[in-house]
Amino acid sequence: MSGALSYHSGLAAEHQVEAHYQRGGSKIAAHRWRGRYGGEIDLIARDGDTVVFIEVKRAQTHAWAVERVSRRQLERIGVSADEFVAGQPDCANLDRRFDVALVDAQGRIEILENAYQFD
Numbered sequence: 597m598s599g600a601l602s603y604h605s606g607l608a609a610e611h612q613v614e615a616h617y618q619r620g621g622s623k624i625a626a627h628r629w630r631g632r633y634g635g636e637i638d639l640i641a642r643d644g645d646t647v648v649f650i651e652v653k654r655a656q657t658h659a660w661a662v663e664r665v666s667r668r669q670l671e672r673i674g675v676s677a678d679e680f681v682a683g684q685p686d687c688a689n690l691d692r693r694f695d696v697a698l699v700d701a702q703g704r705i706e707i708l709e710n711a712y713q714f715d
Contacts, residue, residue: 609654609699610638616697616705617641622648626680635676639697646691649677651711654699658706661698670694670712 614624622641630636639650651673655661673694681687694712699705 606654610652612699612703613650613652613697613705614639629680631676631679633675633679635672637673637676637680640680646693647681647687648693648695649673650695650697652697652699656701658698658700661700662696665696674712
């Protein structure tokens with residue numbers, strides 16, 4: 597897949613996942629939030645008393661998509677999540693959850709809740 601096509605299909609997947617969370621009652625707090633230390637979080641949502649950090653991965657199949665999530669990437673997102681919460685006083689006492697949203701070539705979404713535990 598070319599760079600531009602990959603970029604746009606990734607954006608489309610993020611929009612699909614955003615709509616999925618909104619249908620479930622979550623409020624989207626940020627899109628493509630970037631921390632100062634190099635981590636980007638695709639979506640950040642509020643689900644009741646929980647801040648949900650969402651990494652979106654798109655590939656031909658859900659199995660291929662999950663293979664594209666690296667431990668190093670998860671760790672960077674964890675650091676960025678700490679930074680996001682530190683800058684949001686209303687989030688300080690909320691629970692945190694890290695989800696991975698997998699989107700396949702047919703647009704089917706699979707959510708892996710609590711895919712990563714914050715230390």
